[in-house]
Amino acid sequence: MGKRRNDIIMLGFSLVLFALLQGAISAKLIGSFWTLNLTLIGINIILAVSLNLINGYTGQFSLGHAGFMAVGAYVGVVLTTNFHVPFIIALLAGGAAAGVLGCLIGLPTLRLRGDYLAIATLGLGEIIRIVIMNIEYVGGAAGFKGIPHHTNFAWVFFVMLFTLFFIKNFVNSAHGRACIAIRENEIAAEAMGVNTTKYKVTAFTLGAAFAGVAGGLFAHCFYLISPNSFTFMQSFNYLIMVVLGGLGSITGSIAGAFFVTFISAALANWPEFRMIIFALMLILLMFYRPQGLFGYIELTNFKIFDKIFRRKEARQ
Amino acid sequence: MSGELLRATNVSQVFGGLKAVSDFNFYINKGELVGLIGPNGAGKTTAFNLFTGVYTPTEGEIIFGGKSIVGLKPYQITERGIARTFQNIRLFSELSVIDNVKIAYHSRVKCGLFESVFRLGRYFAEEKKIADEGRKLLKIFKLEDKINETAKNLPYGAQRRLEIARALATKPKLLLLDEPAAGMNPQETNELMEMIRWIRDEFSLTILLIEHDMSLVMGICQRIYVLEYGAVIATGTPTEIQNNPDVIKAYLGTEE
Ligand SMILES: Nc1ncnc2c1ncn2[C@@H]1O[C@H](COP(=O)(O)OP(=O)(O)O)[C@@H](O)[C@H]1O
Ligand SMILES: [Mg+2]
Numbered sequence A: 001m002g003k004r005r006n007d008i009i010m011l012g013f014s015l016v017l018f019a020l021l022q023g024a025i026s027a028k029l030i031g032s033f034w035t036l037n038l039t040l041i042g043i044n045i046i047l048a049v050s051l052n053l054i055n056g057y058t059g060q061f062s063l064g065h066a067g068f069m070a071v072g073a074y075v076g077v078v079l080t081t082n083f084h085v086p087f088i089i090a091l092l093a094g095g096a097a098a099g100v101l102g103c104l105i106g107l108p109t110l111r112l113r114g115d116y117l118a119i120a121t122l123g124l125g126e127i128i129r130i131v132i133m134n135i136e137y138v139g140g141a142a143g144f145k146g147i148p149h150h151t152n153f154a155w156v157f158f159v160m161l162f163t164l165f166f167i168k169n170f171v172n173s174a175h176g177r178a179c180i181a182i183r184e185n186e187i188a189a190e191a192m193g194v195n196t197t198k199y200k201v202t203a204f205t206l207g208a209a210f211a212g213v214a215g216g217l218f219a220h221c222f223y224l225i226s227p228n229s230f231t232f233m234q235s236f237n238y239l240i241m242v243v244l245g246g247l248g249s250i251t252g253s254i255a256g257a258f259f260v261t262f263i264s265a266a267l268a269n270w271p272e273f274r275m276i277i278f279a280l281m282l283i284l285l286m287f288y289r290p291q292g293l294f295g296y297i298e299l300t301n302f303k304i305f306d307k308i309f310r311r312k313e314a315r316q
Numbered sequence B: 001m002s003g004e005l006l007r008a009t010n011v012s013q014v015f016g017g018l019k020a021v022s023d024f025n026f027y028i029n030k031g032e033l034v035g036l037i038g039p040n041g042a043g044k045t046t047a048f049n050l051f052t053g054v055y056t057p058t059e060g061e062i063i064f065g066g067k068s069i070v071g072l073k074p075y076q077i078t079e080r081g082i083a084r085t086f087q088n089i090r091l092f093s094e095l096s097v098i099d100n101v102k103i104a105y106h107s108r109v110k111c112g113l114f115e116s117v118f119r120l121g122r123y124f125a126e127e128k129k130i131a132d133e134g135r136k137l138l139k140i141f142k143l144e145d146k147i148n149e150t151a152k153n154l155p156y157g158a159q160r161r162l163e164i165a166r167a168l169a170t171k172p173k174l175l176l177l178d179e180p181a182a183g184m185n186p187q188e189t190n191e192l193m194e195m196i197r198w199i200r201d202e203f204s205l206t207i208l209l210i211e212h213d214m215s216l217v218m219g220i221c222q223r224i225y226v227l228e229y230g231a232v233i234a235t236g237t238p239t240e241i242q243n244n245p246d247v248i249k250a251y252l253g254t255e256e
Helices: A002-026 A032-057 A065-083 A087-109 A114-133 A153-171 A174-184 A186-191 A196-219 A232-245 A250-266 A271-288 A304-315 B044-051 B074-080 B097-103 B113-117 B123-140 B156-169 B186-202 B214-220 B238-242 B245-252
Strands: B004-015 B018-029 B033-037 B059-064 B082-084 B174-178 B206-210 B223-228 B231-236
Touching: A002 A032, A002 A153, A032 A065, A032 A153, A032 A174, A032 A196, A032 A232, A032 A250, A065 A087, A065 A114, A065 A196, A065 A232, A087 A114, A087 A196, A114 A232, A153 A174, A153 A196, A153 A250, A153 B113, A174 A186, A174 A196, A174 B097, A174 B113, A174 B123, A186 A196, A186 B074, A232 A250, A232 A271, A250 A271, B004 B044, B018 B044, B018 B206, B018 B231, B033 B044, B033 B186, B033 B214, B044 B059, B044 B082, B044 B174, B044 B206, B074 B082, B082 B156, B097 B123, B097 B156, B123 B156, B156 B174, B156 B186, B186 B206, B186 B214, B214 B238, B223 B238, B223 B245, B231 B238, B231 B245
Parallel strands: B033 B206, B033 B223, B082 B174, B174 B206
Antiparallel strands: B004 B018, B004 B059, B223 B231
């Protein structure tokens, strides 16, 4: 039962963090620029953690995350703007659409391995973008205008919290172990009774679905979205977050998303510096810490909680 | 015929121009401990790969527990009750020893995805059961004090034992061991021999093993198949095999 207690403690910490940040935003201690960036950090955490499920935990090199994000974004804005559907329903529909597409794309592509899978998913992400660009109904290349501004910090924070809860519990369950086994040794995983195709597709579908939800949140931050918001450069950005933080660590993805978004915002006026910094950081990482900042480690792994509680119990 | 667990009839496996296994006929009865020997490249591992669905035979039939298993995927064959170890160890090397074993319970996990993520109902009970059973298995293989160690950091002999423990966690009827004593010293090999005999009785298993260590094979196997260039050149009890002139010529050398 210790696991559930840790969950409750983490939830408590999260709520305190939320109260502090929301308070600071409401009191205008955090200006509109940094509020937007705080919101983007939350969205990017969802994207990085969901990409990590595919790339880090299941070991399938996907580069099409921006494509799934685009699907969720466009499905979402069409529903809210043209059909006045409640925001939550639009987010869920966007996630479901991206998930279904992820499943359909995953079935044939996940037979590919390594670099080939990376190239195929990169291409598929671009195909999604170009298809959207050619749909007049959603504004084509000019973009979709008049989106209601539904996304705020609270929405993002709680959807992010749910995503973290979902993916953390998934990877710690028997189903997540099956995914991790595929990453570790596909042949052995299959020999231990894991239907590797099923679990690769499951991870891909879940990852795509959460990317879709993140896309919906992202789109409703702005008045206009265009297909150019979802280029493969975006997919690379999420990959950088995951790799910096550590493949196979949720804590790492959170740190990576925070870091990359923060640096991007801080260097908003010097965009060319940004790429130099990321490139340098990745090179240094490869030399000194190839497993990423956190590797396979989670912050919640540290036995602090257990120790505190065990001491208490011992005294009783 | 009631005691027969697996039978292969005229099984062949062709790789390009190479017939790695040719017209292979084989059976194993429930509770038997059978050895498969032969020089390197004879097709022994390929036979295991055919039994476990890694390859679908080019020709022939494989019956396990009265049903054909030809064309099934490896995970389906594992579900039916064949487990294996690998000649070149294939552990989940970055994971802990206990996690390696936990994964092997996969076929018997009942909690669905939703139940697992929201940790409803039997989730905690099932996880506890898997962990407890896993720990019990590891104890048998003298790995109980290494439960949280990363698999790749184990000494070689311990890695081989962990592979066997992991295979047993799938609750097999038939266990295939591919060179379990490879890289072990004589003392470790002796312990392993005892262990194999013991687990066969304890888990009422049927075991087929590939091994180069002749003292081990002759010591514990009831029957032996000798493979050369993909074909069975001899079969019989250890004594029969040791006295078979073909085997002596092909495998043991011609000095005798
Ligand atoms: N996947 C494969 N593709 C091509 N040739 C293979 C493959 N697997 C095995 N072989 C060949 O089949 C023959 C038998 O190999 P193997 O079954 O591993 O032998 P053993 O285990 O008896 O040493 C060897 O010549 C090997 O090179
Ligand atoms: Mg071999």
